[in-house]
Amino acid sequence: MTQKICFVTIGATAAFDQLLHAVLTSQFLQTLRASGYTNLLLQYGTAGYSILKSFEAEVASGEADNHGIDISGFDFNKLGLGVEMSLVKAADDRAEGVVISHAGSGSILDAMRIDVPLIAVPNTSLLHNHQVDLAEELARQGYLVHGHLDNLSAALAESDVLRKTRQTWPPQHAGADPSGRGLAGVMDDEMGFYD
Amino acid sequence: MPAISYVLAAAVLVLVLVSSFLRLLYILPAYNPTKPHPRPRGQPTRLLVILGSGGHTSEMFSLLRDLDPNLYTHRSYIVSSGDSFSASKAVDFERALETKRRHEQGTAPVPSTYDISVIPRARRIHQPLWTTPVSSLRCLVACFTLLGPPRTKIPWRSDINQHRTERLAPGTPPHTYPDLIIANGPATAVLVIAASLLLRFLKCRGTEGKMRTIYVESWARVNSLSLSGRILVACGMVDRMLVQWEDLSRKGLGDFIGALI
Numbered sequence: 001m002t003q004k005i006c007f008v009t010i011g012a013t014a015a016f017d018q019l020l021h022a023v024l025t026s027q028f029l030q031t032l033r034a035s036g037y038t039n040l041l042l043q044y045g046t047a048g049y050s051i052l053k054s055f056e057a058e059v060a061s062g063e064a065d066n067h068g069i070d071i072s073g074f075d076f077n078k079l080g081l082g083v084e085m086s087l088v089k090a091a092d093d094r095a096e097g098v099v100i101s102h103a104g105s106g107s108i109l110d111a112m113r114i115d116v117p118l119i120a121v122p123n124t125s126l127l128h129n130h131q132v133d134l135a136e137e138l139a140r141q142g143y144l145v146h147g148h149l150d151n152l153s154a155a156l157a158e159s160d161v162l163r164k165t166r167q168t169w170p171p172q173h174a175g176a177d178p179s180g181r182g183l184a185g186v187m188d189d190e191m192g193f194y195d
Numbered sequence: 196m197p198a199i200s201y202v203l204a205a206a207v208l209v210l211v212l213v214s215s216f217l218r219l220l221y222i223l224p225a226y227n228p229t230k231p232h233p234r235p236r237g238q239p240t241r242l243l244v245i246l247g248s249g250g251h252t253s254e255m256f257s258l259l260r261d262l263d264p265n266l267y268t269h270r271s272y273i274v275s276s277g278d279s280f281s282a283s284k285a286v287d288f289e290r291a292l293e294t295k296r297r298h299e300q301g302t303a304p305v306p307s308t309y310d311i312s313v314i315p316r317a318r319r320i321h322q323p324l325w326t327t328p329v330s331s332l333r334c335l336v337a338c339f340t341l342l343g344p345p346r347t348k349i350p351w352r353s354d355i356n357q358h359r360t361e362r363l364a365p366g367t368p369p370h371t372y373p374d375l376i377i378a379n380g381p382a383t384a385v386l387v388i389a390a391s392l393l394l395r396f397l398k399c400r401g402t403e404g405k406m407r408t409i410y411v412e413s414w415a416r417v418n419s420l421s422l423s424g425r426i427l428v429a430c431g432m433v434d435r436m437l438v439q440w441e442d443l444s445r446k447g448l449g450d451f452i453g454a455l456i
Contacts, residue, residue: 013249105415106253109456133417137440170454177452183411184261186435186452190375190407191240192231193266 004036005087005097009043011104012076016123019102020044020051022149029067031153035160037097042073043081049073081110088116098159100147103131112143112169117162119147119155142167222395224408225431232404239305242267243342243373243406246274246281247381251413255379256288257456258411264292264307271373272311273341275383285311312341314383334383338390342406344371372405378423379411385423388432408433412449414456418442424449 008023010016020042022028032040044052052073058064077084090096096117101107103122111118120138122131139146145162147155179185220226244259246252264270270289274281289309296307317327317334376391378384391406410433412424417440420428427433428448436449444451 104250105413106250109257109414130415130417130419133419134415137417182261182453183258183409183437183455184263186409186437187242187375187377188266190231190409190435191266192233193236194233 001038002036002093002095003038004095005039005041006032006037006100007041007043007084007088007097008100009081009084009102009107010045010048011043011102011107012045013104014102014123014126015045015047016102017047017051018125018149019100019121019123020048022121022152023100024051024055024064024071026065026067028152028156029065029069031156032069033067035156036095038070039097040069040071041084041087042071043076043084044073046075049075081107082114085111085114085116089114096163098156100152100155103135105131105134108134108138108144109169112138115168117159117166118144119152119159120144121147121149121152121155124149141171143169218396222392223431224434225428228434231407236266237305239268240266240375241269241271241371241373243271243273243376243387244285245376245378245381245384245387246272246278246285247379247383248275248278249280250415251380252278252281252284254413254456255377256284258379259288259377262292264296265305267375268305268307270309271341272309273314273383273387274311275381276313276315282311282313285309314338314341314387317382317386331386335386335390338387339394342372342387342391342394371401374405374407376406376408377411378408380413380421380423382423384410385426385432388427392432407435409435409437410449411455412436412438412443414439414454416440416443418446420448 006023008019010019023040023042029040042048042052052071055064055071059066085099087094088097088099098117098119099111100119100121101111103120108118108120120131120135122129122135124132135144135146138144142162142165144166145155145158177185179189181188242262244255246255262270272282272285274285293307314337315330315334317331319330322330372391372394376388378388388408388410391408394402395406410424410427412420416424416438420438420443424436428436437455438444438449438451439454439456441451443449
């Protein structure tokens with residue numbers, strides 16, 4: 001059977017239990033199954049282990065249903081999440097999956113650079129949240145899907161639509177860059193280097 | 196008799212205030228933009244990079260990915276005390292830079308060197324509020340020390356010494372003040388830049404044409420500036436303010452030349 005992986009990452013800085021709970025609901029797992037997903041991989045941080053364990057216990061006792069999705073997880077990878085994100089890419093025996101991430105700029109950038117479909121879910125419990133602005137703007141420009149905790153199934157459907165039309169990062173130059181060399185050009189200017 | 200001395204004192208005070216204000220207007224980059232002193236490539240230079248917490252640091256090294264060590268021959272990194280992540284990222288970045296430099300095989304006229312310095316935090320988490328002025332002052336004093344020539348050891352600062360990476364090649368005179376300061380977000384940036392302006396204000400020896408500043412607002416800030424960014428813009432403290440979203444430049448908050456990360 002062809003693998004199709006959904007990789008969920010909460011990042012390194014803050015806990016995001018709500019996202020872990022949201023992807024472990026019966027409804028969401030059912031949607032995953034219906035969309036052809038086989039695996040759910042969680043990067044759950046320091047506090048998330050117990051959430052996965054208690055879910056597994058509920059499945060064993062028949063209280064919860066994993067809908068045949070293979071669920072596994074790990075706390076964090078110090079070397080970055082490039083390997084895990086790449087698992088989402090299409091390969092010989094693998095269909096292209098999706099990354100569901102907290103809306104931290106680092107994670108978003110990683111996913112866009114690796115060029116995988118992304119659903120960015122802002123952590124609304126954080127104070128003065130500008131993550132929402134970033135997710136909204138990038139969704140508007142067609143780079144990713146802006147997901148909401150209470151409706152991840154809809155976001156998954158949206159990500160299937162975006163699969164075909166997704167923009168690739170980095171964008172073709174939007175601003176007026178006199179040197180054409182980005183920051184290096186500005187730095188050289190400020191240093192007063194002449195040729 | 197006392198009346199005359201009061202008047203005199205007041206007059207002196209007014210004179211000092213007015214001239215300080217004029218001097219401030221003169222040195223604040225936003226009110227009096229100056230052109231950088233022209234210089235040829237390949238001379239010894241010193242770049243000061245202010246690192247912040249995790250996200251800011253990652254973004255900074257992404258910004259600097261094309262840095263040419265033959266042009267920016269000495270890099271000084273500033274990290275906050277207790278932030279081992281940023282310090283190790285700086286070491287990683289320097290290693291990669293050295294590998295790249297060896298690979299390119301160019302006969303560099305100036306050796307490539309760097310140092311990492313630790314700055315005490317202006318306010319630690321859970322620190323009592325009433326001690327904040329003291330620790331902020333300590334932080335500001337450290338800023339002056341760090342802006343000065345990179346020394347291998349500061350006798351009375353063991354906390355700084357343990358992070359000083361001694362890569363200053365023998366025979367090369369340590370450069371004076373940084374030629375260029377680049378920052379992207381942490382609160383430390385405001386203090387370091389303020390310290391650099393004070394040195395420019397006092398016209399300290401060796402500061403002329405030095406310490407030009409570039410601030411790059413975080414890519415994560417789409418339609419409003421961060422607190423550091425707001426302070427720097429409001430006070431006109433930086434020579435170049437770069438934003439990474441067009442919306443911010445439309446609001447006149449900085450130059451947009453594309454996403455730089």
